Amino acid sequence: MKSLMRAKMLSKFGSTMASIMFMYAMFQQFIPYTFRSKFEKFVHKFIGYFNPNIQIIFLEFAGERLERSKAYALIQSYLSSYASNQARRLKADVGKSSTSLVLSMDNHEEVPDEYEGVKLLWSASKKHVKATGFSIHPTSVPDERRYYKLTFHKRYREIVINSYIKYVLEKGKEIAVQNRQRRLYTNSYGSYGPRKGNWSHVAFDHPATFGTLAMETQKKNEIIDDLLTFSKSKDYYAKIGKAWKRGYLLYGPPGTGKSTMISAMANLLHYDVYDLELTAVTDNTELRKLLIETSSKSIIVIEDIDCSLDLTGQRKKKKKKENDEEMDPMLKRAKEEGSSIKESKVTLSGLLNFIDGIWSACGGERIIVFTTNHVAQLDPALIRRGRMDKHIELSYCSFEGFKVLAKNYLDIDSHQLFEVIEELLGHIQMTPADVAENLMLTTITRNAETCLENLIQALKNAMEEKKLKAEEEAKAVELKKLKADKMQKTSKAEEKASQEEVKDD
Numbered sequence: 001m002k003s004l005m006r007a008k009m010l011s012k013f014g015s016t017m018a019s020i021m022f023m024y025a026m027f028q029q030f031i032p033y034t035f036r037s038k039f040e041k042f043v044h045k046f047i048g049y050f051n052p053n054i055q056i057i058f059l060e061f062a063g064e065r066l067e068r069s070k071a072y073a074l075i076q077s078y079l080s081s082y083a084s085n086q087a088r089r090l091k092a093d094v095g096k097s098s099t100s101l102v103l104s105m106d107n108h109e110e111v112p113d114e115y116e117g118v119k120l121l122w123s124a125s126k127k128h129v130k131a132t133g134f135s136i137h138p139t140s141v142p143d144e145r146r147y148y149k150l151t152f153h154k155r156y157r158e159i160v161i162n163s164y165i166k167y168v169l170e171k172g173k174e175i176a177v178q179n180r181q182r183r184l185y186t187n188s189y190g191s192y193g194p195r196k197g198n199w200s201h202v203a204f205d206h207p208a209t210f211g212t213l214a215m216e217t218q219k220k221n222e223i224i225d226d227l228l229t230f231s232k233s234k235d236y237y238a239k240i241g242k243a244w245k246r247g248y249l250l251y252g253p254p255g256t257g258k259s260t261m262i263s264a265m266a267n268l269l270h271y272d273v274y275d276l277e278l279t280a281v282t283d284n285t286e287l288r289k290l291l292i293e294t295s296s297k298s299i300i301v302i303e304d305i306d307c308s309l310d311l312t313g314q315r316k317k318k319k320k321k322e323n324d325e326e327m328d329p330m331l332k333r334a335k336e337e338g339s340s341i342k343e344s345k346v347t348l349s350g351l352l353n354f355i356d357g358i359w360s361a362c363g364g365e366r367i368i369v370f371t372t373n374h375v376a377q378l379d380p381a382l383i384r385r386g387r388m389d390k391h392i393e394l395s396y397c398s399f400e401g402f403k404v405l406a407k408n409y410l411d412i413d414s415h416q417l418f419e420v421i422e423e424l425l426g427h428i429q430m431t432p433a434d435v436a437e438n439l440m441l442t443t444i445t446r447n448a449e450t451c452l453e454n455l456i457q458a459l460k461n462a463m464e465e466k467k468l469k470a471e472e473e474a475k476a477v478e479l480k481k482l483k484a485d486k487m488q489k490t491s492k493a494e495e496k497a498s499q500e501e502v503k504d505d
């Protein structure tokens, strides 16, 4: 009985819809355009009178020159995170500067949203605009114009206009930043990849994260906290009238993870990385230009600061670069051809002044990271708090650090050999790079146990070497002492002899 009723209702609904469609088609065909448009306006007004909702339209192309609207793009990013859960028809795309799949709602789809208890509805639509013979608009603007429509009850006009839209645009920006392909910029000679001003860049895809970094958990969490707090402190820096920047000094022996940590920082904050090679900068003017060209949400890295900047202001080539094999090909060629690559006149005061001053005017957040293997050799003026806000020591591998590496490389949390390794790491200093080297699965070391045994052997060898070295040093000290004693005795004997000679005279 029920199904019969339902069928009757459906057929009635179907015939009503058909009649409406027929009447609308007649209306479109036989009523003149001017009258039609007046009638439509009237219908809109009539509906608006009773309709409690407000609608805001965000066009994809707006303005006199029909440029792509930034607001539209940000709303698209914002909706992409909700659309994938709620919309039934989605469009998938790989963004122009992104490697991840970006989902957005398809045309005529609707997505509800809620903000501080206010219910809202987003819908995506498009309308066809007939191309005219003459147009001042760029040819890239399509005839099909897409737009988003936001619908909400008129009693929430204030909160939506003053607060919700701002929130959507900010969230959209955050999502867009997370989805974009990040870049690694460099200014060194012979660098490759597309250029942006004085920088050339390649895609930044380093997989390091704080999760894979071998370091004590507490120290790691402190750094993560510091970075996240900085990245959310726009208003605070504006309030105290300082440039939104933070300086980190990473120091420790080679192979302890300074570069790895920079990648982890960039991945945590979704920042670009600018690798600033000071030895390739000719003077302060060039340095200034390079620093101005850096974009916000970036980490500017100056590695081996002790080698790349001479504190008297004269160029001091990196020891690595003096080695012909490692020397950059362009620098090498220029040297061979006797070409005069200008001597660097980058000074410490130049660098510090720019870091302190230049970014106040630029706006946007920037982190500057200095690394060194020899912290004691640095000028205190360079590393004082305020310039380098946080000093982080990267050190030899602790047992906690080893466990992170064992998880990364061998996917194990525990093993009976861990105890031996803990004992050995308590006596021997080995860098995380060397520990990691032993934990690599290869065609020879096919399983975790072999890798751990290799590491134990390497630690024992290092211990043996340390013992031998200590013995040699002790012998050398003994020898030195014997020599000194002998010399003292000889000189005493000589002194005595000469005194006796004087007496005889």
Ligand SMILES: Nc1ncnc2c1ncn2[C@@H]1O[C@H](COP(=O)(O)OP(=O)(O)OP(=O)(O)O)[C@@H](O)[C@H]1O
Pocket: 212, 213, 214, 215, 252, 253, 254, 255, 256, 257, 258, 259, 260, 261, 373, 394, 431, 432, 433, 434, 436
């Ligand atoms: N703390 C660490 N956690 C995880 N891996 C590490 C760590 N330290 C070193 N490694 C491993 O060793 C390799 C070399 O480390 P990295 O280049 O980060 O060291 P560094 O301190 O920057 O060395 P250098 O002073 O010579 O530039 C890395 O690719 C990484 O695989």
